[in-house]
Amino acid sequence: MTANEQQPEPEDRTVASQQTGRLELSPERWAFLAPRLSTLLADFGKLDALVPSGSEPAMSAELLAEVPRDRN
Amino acid sequence: MTETELCACSLAAVSQLIAQREVSPVAVTQAVLERLDRLEPQLNAFITIMAEEALAAARQAELEIARGHYRGPLHGVPLSLKDLFYTKGVRTTAASRVTADFVPNFDATIVTRLQDAGAVIFGKTNMAEFAFGETHPDFGPTHNPWNLDFGTNGSSSGSAASVAAGLGFGSFGSDTGGSIRLPAAFCGLVGLKPTYGRVSRAGVVPLSWSLDHVGPLTRTVRDCAILLEAVAGVDSADPTAARVEVPHYASALDRQVPHVTIGVVQPATDDVVLPEVRQATDQAVVTLRDLGFQIVPIEQPHPEQAIRALMAIMYVEASSFHLPWLRTRPEDYSVNTRERLEIGAFIPGTVYVQALQARRLVIDAYRALLREVDLLLSPAAPFPSYRLGGERVEPVAKDGGDRMNGLIRFSGPFDLTGFPALTVPCGVTSEGLPIGIQLAGPAFGEELLLQVAHAYQQATAASIVPTAEGHLVV
Numbered sequence: 001m002t003a004n005e006q007q008p009e010p011e012d013r014t015v016a017s018q019q020t021g022r023l024e025l026s027p028e029r030w031a032f033l034a035p036r037l038s039t040l041l042a043d044f045g046k047l048d049a050l051v052p053s054g055s056e057p058a059m060s061a062e063l064l065a066e067v068p069r070d071r072n
Numbered sequence: 073m074t075e076t077e078l079c080a081c082s083l084a085a086v087s088q089l090i091a092q093r094e095v096s097p098v099a100v101t102q103a104v105l106e107r108l109d110r111l112e113p114q115l116n117a118f119i120t121i122m123a124e125e126a127l128a129a130a131r132q133a134e135l136e137i138a139r140g141h142y143r144g145p146l147h148g149v150p151l152s153l154k155d156l157f158y159t160k161g162v163r164t165t166a167a168s169r170v171t172a173d174f175v176p177n178f179d180a181t182i183v184t185r186l187q188d189a190g191a192v193i194f195g196k197t198n199m200a201e202f203a204f205g206e207t208h209p210d211f212g213p214t215h216n217p218w219n220l221d222f223g224t225n226g227s228s229s230g231s232a233a234s235v236a237a238g239l240g241f242g243s244f245g246s247d248t249g250g251s252i253r254l255p256a257a258f259c260g261l262v263g264l265k266p267t268y269g270r271v272s273r274a275g276v277v278p279l280s281w282s283l284d285h286v287g288p289l290t291r292t293v294r295d296c297a298i299l300l301e302a303v304a305g306v307d308s309a310d311p312t313a314a315r316v317e318v319p320h321y322a323s324a325l326d327r328q329v330p331h332v333t334i335g336v337v338q339p340a341t342d343d344v345v346l347p348e349v350r351q352a353t354d355q356a357v358v359t360l361r362d363l364g365f366q367i368v369p370i371e372q373p374h375p376e377q378a379i380r381a382l383m384a385i386m387y388v389e390a391s392s393f394h395l396p397w398l399r400t401r402p403e404d405y406s407v408n409t410r411e412r413l414e415i416g417a418f419i420p421g422t423v424y425v426q427a428l429q430a431r432r433l434v435i436d437a438y439r440a441l442l443r444e445v446d447l448l449l450s451p452a453a454p455f456p457s458y459r460l461g462g463e464r465v466e467p468v469a470k471d472g473g474d475r476m477n478g479l480i481r482f483s484g485p486f487d488l489t490g491f492p493a494l495t496v497p498c499g500v501t502s503e504g505l506p507i508g509i510q511l512a513g514p515a516f517g518e519e520l521l522l523q524v525a526h527a528y529q530q531a532t533a534a535s536i537v538p539t540a541e542g543h544l545v546v
Binding site for chain 1: 374
């Protein structure tokens with residue numbers, strides 16, 4: 001779905017628009033999620049071993065830059 | 073021809089029967105709908121059945137064909153769609169309570185293309201909620217036609233079950249980490265994840281914009297080629313749809329397959345591939361060698377890091393899309409989907425960028441590999457399908473990553489890199505569950521991929537391609 005197309009809307013747009021930036025959670029919900037987030041972030045941190053600091057990130061546009069090789 | 077015989081035909085075969093007026097689109101559609109009535113209570117493969125719309129489309133096709141206006145190989149052929157493709161006037165739930173009543177006011181591009189080709193769309197199939205791994209209890213799991221006690225895996229679960237059960241002649245799914253190829257492999261089907269940009273995603277509920285792909289699930293490689301050809305190509309409604317010419321994939325199958333080298337992913341100590349899956353994969357390699365393909369061993373580039381990067385991107389992009397609903401109605405998600413989406417909202421931007429940096433390295437590694445060999449071969453998944461009814465498992469595993477990581481070890485890298493990959497059946501386990509191999513190739517190399525897969529399936533079809541005789545619930 002592209003940006004200018006119809007999207008199913010949240011039911012209460014007022015509530016959605018009054019909040020900013022990130023998700024606001026109850027203390028109980030945060031207490032539940034925080035250790036799981038921490039575990040996952042620790043795993044993602046292992047990307048340090050692969051990625052040289054300051055290297056160029058991939059953008060989806062470059063996936064499209066490939067051209068097929070002539071086989072036949 | 074009985075209902076079972078008709079529904080067991082390949083797409084190509086039923087298309088020929090329709091073109092030659094040996095069977096009418098209405099008769100085919102009625103046979104599929106009657107079979108669906110009988111099997112759906114056991115499979116739970118569909119969310120919305122479009123019987124009236126399908127019969128109207130079939131009657132229209134019949135009229136056009138009778139008047140000599142034959143549109144091509146999809147004219148009058150019943151197909152289904154995963155329930156995340158927008159269908160004008162027909163609800164598109166993405167198998168979630170959040171969007172249970174959402175009715176789009178336009179069709180996804182691929183829906184329009186299928187309708188223009190004369191296809192008869194008869195239903196929207198069940199899936200993992202928002203294609204993110206879990207089944208919402210409102211919709212329930214899809215059962216595997218090969219053994220109803222087992223699942224089909226997700227996320228295109230209903231698409232795979234329906235095609236394997238002879239409910240339609242093909243279906244379209246989406247693939248962000250393996251969601252076309254894994255259920256296809258678990259149901260003994262061909263499933264293709266095309267190159268990123270090969271098929272438009274306009275009008276498709278996203279999971280992760282930079283990883284999502286759209287593709288077909290079919291019983292044969294030829295059917296897969298026919299469906300890909302019908303929907304591929306540039307689309308002004310999707311900025312990622314590539315301006316790359318669409319070959320005649322189906323007719324290419326009848327040409328001599330070029331001499332190619334296939335790199336076979338070698339076993340790794342941590343790949344958790346079951347012995348039966350390894351054995352079936354090894355046998356497939358022998359068959360391909362016997363067919364004249366050159367086989368060379370290769371190592372899978374960065375297998376764990378590729379999945380790590382994939383999941384970091386997926387968590388963040390998915391949360392970004394869902395943020396409005398996460399704020400207003402989080403309780404409407406299934407427990408695990410909500411947990412993944414909420415966690416994704418708190419992953420720092422620096423982690424996301426690092427995943428994109430890793431993505432570039434993985435793309436470069438695969439690009440280099442695909443300069444040395446033409447195609448890559450591995451198991452589609454480390455293991456076959458799983459038994460339904462187990463207890464809920466936490467999305468984040470105790471040892472760190474998402475618990476899907478092991479399952480998508482072979483499929484996920486091709487969503488990350490964008491290179492095309494398909495699965496084709498290669499055997500069954502001692503429990504009678506299908507096993508598939510995965511073939512992958514260079515960007516926009518679907519033609520070669522399909523040619524080699526077709527040659528393999530032609531050599532093995534008699535023993536492992538499912539038909540409605542014998543393997544299915546009848």
